[in-house]
Amino acid sequence: MNLEIPLITPVSLKYYNKARIAKNDTYYRALDIRLCLEKISNDLLLQFFSSDEQTKWNKLTLHDKLKKAETFMDPDIVNNIINTKIIGNNGVHEGEEANLKPEDIQHSLNSIQEFSLEIFLAYFKKFGFFHPNDSWVPVIFSTLPPIYRVKILKKYFQYDKSIHIIDKLAMALLKSNMIEESYSFIKYCLENKYLNEYEYYNFLEKLNILEEKLDKLPISQNFVDSKKNFNNLLDSIPENERDSFAILVSMILNG
Structure with missing residues (x-):
């Protein structure tokens, strides 16, 4: 504990x-x-x-x-x-x-x-993931270590199968070192027509490039990394909501 x-x-x-x-x-x-x-x-x-x-x-x-x-x-x-x-x-x-x-x-x-x-x-x-009035929410979400983003995005994908969510989930899987699953996921999206072939091969190329640079990417792995990234983004959060989202992020990372 x-x-x-x-x-x-x-x-x-x-x-x-x-x-x-x-x-x-x-x-x-x-x-x-x-x-x-x-x-x-x-x-x-x-x-x-x-x-x-x-x-x-x-x-x-x-x-x-x-x-x-x-x-x-x-x-x-x-x-x-x-x-x-x-x-x-x-x-x-x-x-x-x-x-x-x-x-x-x-x-x-x-x-x-x-x-x-x-x-x-x-x-x-x-x-929605990209609500225009709350565009800062997915930014704060991005400060979480990728394994937590995977947990949420896997569930949210059942409600929103847009290319933007496919991108977020595929990248989060890769950054969580779930490399094989990230490739399997975009193949699944192609087979179920959530992606066309052009989009699929673009994702394939993107995953290949990121995989080669995976050990050099600035990925949050723990509470300290996420807290630092979160604090750097505080100005993007409306002042009256900062405490609540700070607690929410902390509650996730402390579990």
């Missing part, structure tokens, strides 16, 4: 600092989890609902806010995150006496990662 890197939220930073010096570090990590779930629910999940539902949002409990995500997410993933919320509740309500085990926190972090990836997927399904 990685307790060295906090989920990014200024409010919970004090709990992270305590976790580094306190014996019961899982307690402070649980508080961190709870605060991040609240931030994501209030700033990101809210965007998926009508203006009428948004006006009632603050009256809902965190449980009910997360439960509403079942309308656009896999119910199993939502159920897992609700169980994770319970871990956070134990930390909040029972204090340092909460009987939390490191494996409880690790399971919670895994659920948070899965949930956060689904938020990106849901966002693209609702607004």
Whole structure:
């Protein structure tokens, strides 16, 4: 379990600092989890609902806010995150006496990662990958290590088989060292007429060139790389959305 890197939220930073010096570090990590779930629910999940539902949002409990995500997410993933919320509740309500085990926190972090990836997927399904008013979202998405981009793009490809998404997924596969699968994927797209022959051979050439330079490409491989790339792109994110997407990226990388 990685307790060295906090989920990014200024409010919970004090709990992270305590976790580094306190014996019961899982307690402070649980508080961190709870605060991040609240931030994501209030700033990101809210965007998926009508203006009428948004006006009632603050009256809902965190449980009910997360439960509403079942309308656009896999119910199993939502159920897992609700169980994770319970871990956070134990930390909040029972204090340092909460009987939390490191494996409880690790399971919670895994659920948070899965949930956060689904938020990106849901966002693209609702607004499209290249939404003109939010062109910065795929830019932020690109800061994630390619293995995470593969997870999201494989699911999103079922909804959008455009050449742009084929390109994003093929390149992410290659950069994840899933080289054989990247070539198989574009062949699959040709066979199913998502690509014509001209497009297919263009992709083939592009993959060949990138494969030769793979060890020289500036690819994010870990939290530190992604955090650096993310910080370099902060100016492209509307100021009122920076904290939420910073937390979202952190929640994925900390899983």
